[in-house]
Amino acid sequence: MDRWGITIPFFDETLNESRSLIAELPELGYTDAWSAEVNGADGFVPLALAAEWAPALRLGSAIVPVSTRGPGLLAMSAATIADLAPGRFVLGIGASSPAIVERWNAGVFAKPYARTRDTLRFLRAALAGEKVSERYETFEVKGFRLERAPAVPPKIVLAALRPGMLRLAAREADGAITNWVSPQDVRKVRAELGERTELIARLFVMVSEDAARVREVARRMLAGYLTVPVYAAFHEWLGRGEVLRPMHEAWAAGDRQAAVKAIPDEVVDDLIVHGDAATCRARIREYVANGLDTPVLAPLSGGDVPLDQAVRELAPTLE
Numbered sequence: 001m002d003r004w005g006i007t008i009p010f011f012d013e014t015l016n017e018s019r020s021l022i023a024e025l026p027e028l029g030y031t032d033a034w035s036a037e038v039n040g041a042d043g044f045v046p047l048a049l050a051a052e053w054a055p056a057l058r059l060g061s062a063i064v065p066v067s068t069r070g071p072g073l074l075a076m077s078a079a080t081i082a083d084l085a086p087g088r089f090v091l092g093i094g095a096s097s098p099a100i101v102e103r104w105n106a107g108v109f110a111k112p113y114a115r116t117r118d119t120l121r122f123l124r125a126a127l128a129g130e131k132v133s134e135r136y137e138t139f140e141v142k143g144f145r146l147e148r149a150p151a152v153p154p155k156i157v158l159a160a161l162r163p164g165m166l167r168l169a170a171r172e173a174d175g176a177i178t179n180w181v182s183p184q185d186v187r188k189v190r191a192e193l194g195e196r197t198e199l200i201a202r203l204f205v206m207v208s209e210d211a212a213r214v215r216e217v218a219r220r221m222l223a224g225y226l227t228v229p230v231y232a233a234f235h236e237w238l239g240r241g242e243v244l245r246p247m248h249e250a251w252a253a254g255d256r257q258a259a260v261k262a263i264p265d266e267v268v269d270d271l272i273v274h275g276d277a278a279t280c281r282a283r284i285r286e287y288v289a290n291g292l293d294t295p296v297l298a299p300l301s302g303g304d305v306p307l308d309q310a311v312r313e314l315a316p317t318l319e
Contacts, residue, residue: 002288004316005032005060005296007202008046010308012301015046019053021308026056028315034062034092034202034296038100044077051085058088062177062202062296063159065096066119067112068105072144074119075126082127082150092177092200093119094159097228112230113164114138120156120172127153157200161234166192175200175293180225182270183286185238190291200294203287205273205280207310208303214274215265217302222271223260227251243267273297276304277313284314 006025009018025033033050037043043064050059059081064074078091095112102109118136125132129149132141157175160166166189169176175198178189186201193199204221206214225231226244235244243264250258273283284295299310 002316003031003058003294004029004284005034005058005200005294006030006311007062007296007298008033008035008050009041010311011299012307015041015049019049021311022050023053024312025054027317028312029317030057030315032058032060032294032296034060034200036062036202037064039104044081047081047089048084051081051088055085058090059085060090060157060200060296061092062200063092063094063096065101065105066093066116067096067101067107067109071119071122071139071141072126075123075144075146078123078154079127079146079148079150082152082154083148086150086152089154090157090175091123091154092157092159093123094177095165095230096159097230099228111138113168116158116165117168117172120158120168123156124153124172127156157198160189160193161230162237163192170194170197174198177201180204180222180231180234180271181238181287183283183290183292184270186287186290186292188238195291198293199291200296201287201292202296202298203273203284204271204298204300205284205310205314206300206303207277207280207305207313208274209276210304211269211274213302214272215268217300218268218272218274219260219263222263222268223247223251223256226263227259240267274303277310277318280314281316281318 009015035043035046043061047059082089095116098109101107115138118138131145155174158169158173160169160176177200246262247259273280
């Protein structure tokens with residue numbers, strides 16, 4: 001069966017409010033539930049609850065940053081979820097961004113590729129129950145061993161937006177997670193990753209036939225993301241450098257409203273799945289046809305139907 005994931009907790013809902021719908025996900029045909037970690041819920045607690053509420057789901061973090069926790073604490077958190085959901089947990093880690101690491105968490109965002117690589121290597125050893133005493137390029141660990149290593153170590157996947165991290169994921173991890181891509185972009189990402197490595201992507205979806213309303217909401221989201229340096233570089237690599245130049249220039253000049261308005265309709269339509277539910281499901285299938293293994297839907301509020309109805313109407317059982 002194809003994988004068909006969804007983001008938890010749902011937009012504009014608390015974890016408690018999401019409980020009944022999370023429990024319903026397997027009946028609807030969803031196979032995966034993936035958390036996120038930005039400035040809302042953390043990346044692990046929703047998965048711990050979902051392990052109890054929907055024990056048939058594969059659970060994943062997409063992603064937890066490697067620089068906001070110490071390596072040992074990250075291993076402990078991952079081991080806890082792996083113990084709650086043996087064989088069903090996928091640990092997604094990534095470099096994150098300077099805003100999240102430095103401005104919000106008082107950390108240091110340095111050598112993001114090396115820090116992610118080193119954390120991956122540490123976690124492989126630690127989650128296998130090994131005692132780790134190692135000087136890595138970006139940190140040193142002395143004598144760490146998990147008190148209770150998971151019986152089934154989780155798979156580890158990397159947030160990857162460009163060739164270097166995609167190739168690292170192919171060489172040393174169990175998969176790669178990407179974000180803000182079109183179906184055509186998936187082909188370029190897949191070419192760097194290779195055919196054998198799982199590719200996961202979060203897809204923002206609004207069930208609405210009012211394209212103007214979708215674009216108004218989506219432009220604000222896109223401006224906030226695509227001006228972040230890592231995403232700007234990603235979309236430059238994907239070939240959107242020129243079309244997004246007016247947005248970047250307005251943002252750099254401090255004119256946020258002009259930056260939002262400068263995002264062309266075709267960019268919104270490339271990166272946001274929208275239309276009625278059947279149209280959205282067909283669009284998601286385009287991603288899969290182009291090489292995406294695991295679409296992780298992130299239904300947006302403000303569409304034609306309430307969010308819980310959107311989750312049900314986007315279910316693969318309706319295919």
